[in-house]
Amino acid sequence: MKTVSIIGAGPAGIEAAYVLAKQGVAVSLFEKSSSPLKNIADKAFLFPNFAAATDIVEQMNRKLLNANITQHLDTDIVGLVHEGEQGWKLTDNRGNSYYSDNVVLATGYTPFDAHRKEELGYGIYNGVVTSLEMEKMIRYNQIVNSMGEKPKRVVFLQCVGSRDEKSGNHYCSKVCCVTAVKQAIEIKKQLPDAEAYIFYMDLRMWGQHFEEMYRQSQQDYGVRYVRGRISEASGTFDGRVQIKAEDTLMGLPLKMTTDLLVLMVGMEASEGTRCLAKAAGICGEYGFAQSTDPHLGDNLTGQQGLYVCGACKRPMSINDVVNDGRAAAFAILEG
């Protein structure tokens, strides 16, 4: 039976490992951090059904208990090369090598570094946070402004580092639109008196129930939507944030003071994705990995025995990457 190495213990990697292990394949699962599912660990609820992220994490962790899966935590794979008879050779940052017949790249994404949009004041004004930080606040029930008080107003800004020529990312990160809707609803649930505004270019409610969430957010929770981007943020003397934007539906410039400005940061190829896609010669756009065909070969690559799944190919939601991990596993079993 052929052996498989999976790089990245996120939802995609774990799902792939689990399916393969169930079929009796010996799987080595490599993860550079000290525990799997790092990116989900601090999530509160997952769209569209507001499932608790902790439940998902628990169920996924249970899948890892399969005896055919060998976990290599704290192992950062930096080298990936095909060596003829021996198959694929993986090298970690400590210089150890691992061999296997097949490799699944599940190295995922990294959130856009909001410091790069300096005009939005992230890292300069305490009232400016990213969507990941907001998710944490929701999860631990600690939605507070920079003074430690309950916010009276929260403003979300979509498309930070996505669909943005200047940052070099022309693509849509897919999940931020609905995440902002979800987070705004959560805020209204926890703090009914707070106002929530979402500044958007256009809202892409592509998934099942998303449109319904969007409608409910307005009708049931009173979330307000403003079409327009925020051009700059500045601090006020009382630790709040003043934003300047244009309401493009009204055709008017506007200024607004808010307790929290939440930047919906997009997805970029993670360091591991960039480095390994380059090493294996499967670089796609924007540092992501490239599959052979988006329809029938989305888990295959130009390299024999090398498979890709999850957000290392393009921005994807959690439910998508789980399915994609499964698909990658079947591609291996087939091939």
Place this chain on the structure above:
Amino acid sequence: MNSDNFHLFVLPFCIGVLFLLIFSVWKYWRWIRGFDKLQRAKIRKNIWTWRFLPAIWEAFREGLLHWRITKKNLLLGYMHRSLAFGWFLLIVVGAVQARLAFPDGHPLWIAIFFNYFEPSYSIDFPQAEFYANLMDALLIYVLSGLFLAMFKKVWSRPLGMKRTTRHTLMDRVAKFALWCIFPFRLLSEAATSSLYGNGGFMTRWLGNVLSSMGVADPAFELTCWMLYSIALGTFFCLMPFSRYMHIFTEVFLIYFRQLGVRDSDRKTGYTMFELSACSRCGICIDGCPMNRELGIVNMQGVYMLQSVRNLELQKNAEPIAENCLMCDRCVADCPVNIDLSVIRRQVRIKNKAAIDNKNGYGYLRNVQPFNSIGRVAYFGGCMSHLTPGISHSMEAIFNAVGQKYWYMDKDETICCGRPLLQQGFENQAFELRRKNTEMIVNSKATMLITSCPICYQSFKKEYKLSIPVMHHTEYINMLIESGKLKLRKDDRRVTYHDPCELGRGCGIYDQPRNVLKATTTLLKTKEEREHSLCCGFNLGNPLLDLEQQTAIRNAARDNLLAPKPDTIATACPMCKKAFQHADNVPVKDIAEIVAENIIKPNN
């Protein structure tokens, strides 16, 4: 046979000289009349001062020795020098020689066609032999330059030029005439020598060669002199219509510049001098980022001037003038120091005249000054609003030294006006300048500090403020030097990017470096100071798309990253933003680096 001191063949030369003289005087007179009020006032004020002395020195250094070109490339400098200085000496020594041979005076052409009219001079005056040899040596000097010029046409790299100018037909014909002059002179003198045995070492040798070939013949001699005279005459007649007019014009330009005359936003007589003083050497092409990174070679200084100068080309003047970053790299490279950016702006202003109005500035009325007696005014600039890290750090620095300040564009931002002016919107820029001036004057602030080099250049040069204007790097440097601001030195290694507007624009090179040296380890980069590369995101060029800007930015970034720094430092919000998107090496403004390293006084 040549004793009557005249022969028909001198006519082309004489006509050429006469034409050149009359035409040039007429041209220059017209241009001088075209000076504007301020320029005339400058001339009136400074004409009776000693300023003509440095002008003479500069004219000698640049017009004849071509010092600035020599500093760029030795061989290129030698080429220009041998042609200019060599020919100049030929004329001067020729005149002295003729004077010695004809103590009672002589017509003008005798000095030029000396060997023809005085074939037996060696017996007439004692140093004749010496002068003949000296003239030959000078001719060799000129011919060596000519040889290099021909070589440069085939392969310009050894002369330090990757690209050379595409000349107009007139320039090419004039150049051909110029190139003919010196070989014909040598041939003519050799032909005379083959008959009479006069001349210096080279002439005599070549004369002997001609004799041995059996071409020692008066008719051949006359033909050669005729050709020489025609070459001279043609060249002189073409001169006012070709690039060679720069030879005289540069001298005038240097003189007027030494008198303090500067170009303004309207085309004046002085502009005409500048247009004509361009030798079209093409040195501006190689350094231009538009050429280096994008391969665009139709808009550099030399072509822009050409389009302004040449009426037929004026329909192209608009795109040529617009497609420029206004980074001033060409101004720094220009060996004639022509104000290329000012002339470019003149064209832009002319182009925008129809759409330039003063409407839409009603919001200015709502902006009010703040009583700032005893405070400094801080003007972050529009771009600093997009890089709040800079203004944030400046506020921290003001607080650290206990300086009270008024952040004048914190909420209601008024642009300094320079971005508009650079695009040619003169009236609108004026409106903004008027409002800002009113605000600053009414606030009674004691000093103006800006964070943006564009604003800095504007406040410094385009406003007429009575209070000192400082860029924050100057201000911080002053604080450090006076001991008011104490900084710790961290272990960061940084490279510094000279912003165009701060460096080439205002000559601020040392203050930022001093500040960085005080708090970090400053690494040298390959192209810095006057030669620094534009970040590409300058507001000068409205035509570039993002990809082109990125290509220019990447070249500048690679230059900064080459010494492997931990941080890229700059002093301009625009440059900061440009590099911020580029790489994972952090990009910081000097103010931010300083603010991170302030040692708080004991409290």
